[in-house]
Amino acid sequence: xxxxxxxxxxxxxxxxxxxxxxxxxxxxxxxxxxxxxxxxxxxxxxxxxxxxxxxxxxxxxxxxxxxxxxxxxxxxxxxxxxxxxxxxxxxxxxxxxxxxxxxxxxxxxxxxxxxxxxxxxxxxxxxxxxxxxxxxxxxxxxxxxxxxxxxxxxxxxxxxxxxxxxxxxxxxxxxxxxxxxxxxxxxxxxxxxxxxxxxxxxxxxxxxxxxx
Numbered sequence: 001x002x003x004x005x006x007x008x009x010x011x012x013x014x015x016x017x018x019x020x021x022x023x024x025x026x027x028x029x030x031x032x033x034x035x036x037x038x039x040x041x042x043x044x045x046x047x048x049x050x051x052x053x054x055x056x057x058x059x060x061x062x063x064x065x066x067x068x069x070x071x072x073x074x075x076x077x078x079x080x081x082x083x084x085x086x087x088x089x090x091x092x093x094x095x096x097x098x099x100x101x102x103x104x105x106x107x108x109x110x111x112x113x114x115x116x117x118x119x120x121x122x123x124x125x126x127x128x129x130x131x132x133x134x135x136x137x138x139x140x141x142x143x144x145x146x147x148x149x150x151x152x153x154x155x156x157x158x159x160x161x162x163x164x165x166x167x168x169x170x171x172x173x174x175x176x177x178x179x180x181x182x183x184x185x186x187x188x189x190x191x192x193x194x195x196x197x198x199x200x201x202x203x204x205x206x207x208x209x210x211x212x
Contacts, residue, residue, distance in 0.1 A: 005093045007086035014085060015062070018078045022070045029069070033062050040064075045150050048143065052122055056147055059083060063156060072155070080159050087163030088170075090119075095171065104200055107171050108135045111196075120144070132200070139194040142187045157188035168198065175201045 012030065020026045040061045041053055059079065066075035094114065100106045108130065110118075115125040115137070124141035148156040168178035180186060181195040188194075 005090055007090055010089055011059075011082045011086040014082045015078065018081065019066065019070075022074065029065070030062070033065055034058070037061050044147070048147050048150075049122055052143055052147065055119065056144060060148060060151060060153065060156065063153060064151070067153075076155060076159070079156070080162070083159050084163055084166055087160070088167050091163065091167040094118075102172055104132065104135065104172075104176065104198070107168070107176070108198065111137070115139075128195075134200070135198040137196045139187065139196070140192070142194065145188055154188065158186075161186060161188065161194075164196065 015030060016026045019029060023029050037058060041057050044053055044057070059082070063075055063079045066078060069075075094110050095102075095107065097106075112125075112127070114120055115123060120143075122143040123139050126138050126140065128136040128138055130136075142157070144160060145154070145157040148154055165178065168176075171178075177199050179197055181197055185191050186194045
């Protein structure tokens with residue numbers, strides 16, 4: 001089994017750099033967050049899977065404590081940079097583009113696997129369309145959103161959504177686009193579902209007309 005990619009090695013230096021401008025002892029601040037994390041996890045709703053709590057609790061707890069220290073706006077922006085950087089790194093490792101050609105099939109397959117057995121396996125996902133030129137899925141339940149809403153910080157969900165935007169629009173930027181069908185059309189915006197739509201360039205000379 002391949003070793004698990006440790007995003008903390010990427011996000012911790014970023015957090016230390018950014019919060020150092022507002023917090024005098026940034027390392028001590030992060031250490032306190034880690035030392036008190038167990039207490040926070042025990043306060044979460046037991047209906048959420050333990051593995052989901054283990055994955056999400058630390059960035060959620062860091063944000064909650066940052067918001068108390070420096071305010072919501074700065075805390076959100078700091079976590080946005082950290083989560084986007086760490087999240088896109090995880091996605092890039094997942095797609096394994098060093099060993100797998102960048103094409104539509106090699107982008108859709110790991111996304112399906114991730115929704116069925118990976119980091120977002122607690123969500124409810126349906127495949128809407130899967131053709132050589134178009135791939136669409138919809139998420140009808142987002143457990144991460146339910147978790148952050150339960151602890152009073154729904155603003156964290158759109159940041160996680162932005163990881164998808166950043167990764168999928170950079171995977172094949174000249175040949176494939178990713179969008180959600182419409183602006184503010186996510187569960188986090190009050191909608192019943194989230195749509196994920198990938199479209200390949202329709203030109204005949206497109207290099208990625210690989211069966212999805």
